[in-house]
Amino acid sequence: MLDHIFLTVSDTDRSIAFYEKVLPVLGITARGDYDGKDGPPGHPDLKGFGAKGRMFFWLRQGVAAPGAVHVGLVADSEAMVDEAHAAAIAAGASQIHPPGPQLHYDPRYYAAQVRDPDGYSLEFVFKSWQHED
Numbered sequence: 001m002l003d004h005i006f007l008t009v010s011d012t013d014r015s016i017a018f019y020e021k022v023l024p025v026l027g028i029t030a031r032g033d034y035d036g037k038d039g040p041p042g043h044p045d046l047k048g049f050g051a052k053g054r055m056f057f058w059l060r061q062g063v064a065a066p067g068a069v070h071v072g073l074v075a076d077s078e079a080m081v082d083e084a085h086a087a088a089i090a091a092g093a094s095q096i097h098p099p100g101p102q103l104h105y106d107p108r109y110y111a112a113q114v115r116d117p118d119g120y121s122l123e124f125v126f127k128s129w130q131h132e133d
Contacts, residue, residue: 004055006046007069008062009118015059016047018117021091023049023057025084026073026124030055066119075126078110084124085112092117
């Protein structure tokens with residue numbers, strides 16, 4: 001299981017504003033910062049997002065490499081995918097593909113995909129079989 005990711009962004013303030021509008025739709029509501037001087041030499045400052053007592057999505061200032069990263073974010077329903085997609089577009093994302101079934105993967109795979117302000121590919125994903133009891 002993945003514990004955390006650092007996403008290098010070109011403008012942390014712009015990215016924080018974007019993700020503060022999008023991530024809460026997915027239940028990612030915690031926000032916190034880590035001062036790099038508190039870590040080992042050369043550790044970057046981090047701007048974090050998380051949920052349920054865990055910080056796992058971190059932004060750091062630097063040269064963005066949008067072709068190097070694709071981030072899939074779990075949604076709890078098709079409606080949540082739709083809502084996250086709408087929030088991202090309203091916050092300035094560009095659309096890669098609108099919400100809908102991703103038949104090339106599985107007929108139960110429902111997702112939407114956008115590019116964040118740095119061009120990173122974000123996918124909001126609901127896989128119904130992963131939410132069954």
